[in-house]
Amino acid sequence: MSRKDGPARSPALWRFMVGYFDRYVRRHLNALRLARWGVPACADHAGPVVVYCNHPAWWDAAVVILLAGKLFPARESYAPFDARMLEKYAVFARMGAFAVDLESARGAAQFLKATRRILGAPNRMIWITAQGRFQDVRARPLALRAGVGRLPEIAPDALFVPLALEYAFWEERGGEAFAAFGTPVPGAALLALPRAERLARMEADLTATLDRLSADVISREAGRFAPLASGAKGVGGVYDLWRRLGAVLTGRRFEPAHRQKGDPVP
Incomplete structure (x- = not known):
């Protein structure tokens, strides 16, 4: 893909890294579990997809890559990445990550410009840790970044999907990673709302998804989840x-x- 269309992305490297993180998660976590009610309902959407999630841990990048690779193999996945961290982990730039300066006003313009190019093709999707920083899964309000609410303006044909992430320890030595996708909302429906109400709606949808996922995690009932990766017991x-x-x-x-x-x- 050319720079005019978005960040450089190597499909071969992407497939390799999906396999790498699958092995990495199996080695260091007990399981990655997807809530049975939280399977993404956007497979038939003809346009681009925006997935926005909370940001509770370092593991989020690995989990998102696995979710993208296993659940959306036909779509090209992209994600904003802190500019300083992308210099340190340059391999992600060849996987669809694009640099955003989180410490300046210029960063918002960078984010919107890159996102506009990426969402110009129907087979693409963007994964956004919408809080912009690590935050405990129990913290309320979620305080989503304002730029997330601007995306329906540049991609009204996109489908916006909240994604809840959580981590816990159950019976095994390794930790458990949990994920659940919420109800998708068409970009056109969000665009009909004023900006403040739009961001509030997106935050409310993600909060509701997080609360429901947390109830399942607290139950410790493995049957409520479908295992996407299982580590050694x-x-x-x-x-x-x-x-x-x-x-x-x-x-x-x-x-x-x-x-x-x-x-x-x-």
Whole structure:
């Protein structure tokens, strides 16, 4: 793709990095889980898609790349990236990341200019951590950046989809990553609202999605989620070696998971 159309993007590198982060998540987290009610309802949309999400952790970039690669393989994904951090992690520039200066007024103009070019093609989508900084998943209000509310003005044919992200520890050693997509809203419907009301509507939609996801996370019921990636079970080290030896001596099959099927939830 030429610079006139948007940031440089290598499809081959994108596919490689999706595979890399899939392995990375499996190695360092117990699972990436998608709420069964939160499967994205925008596969048939003929125009571009804007996904805006909260920003609770360092893991967000890896999770977003996996969600994009697994759920939207036919679309080209892009994302704004802090200009200073993009210099440090230059590989993301070849994956569709574009630099935005978050510390100056010029950054808003950069963001809108790049986004206008990208959303000019119907098969593209942009993923935006709309809070602009790390913020606890429980913090309210979400305080979305104003630039997010400007996007319907430059892409009224886009579909706007809230995405809730959360992380927690359940029964296993590794952490759990959770995701859920909210109800999509056409850009034209958002454009009909004044800017302040538009941003408030988008924030309310994301807040509602976050609250519903949190209720599922608190339940600790794995059946409420579809696993998109699963890591190795067990504690590891001497503890699992001892458990494995016990299984061999008693003729049982070794199950590394901390909580076995049928065990009561603590």
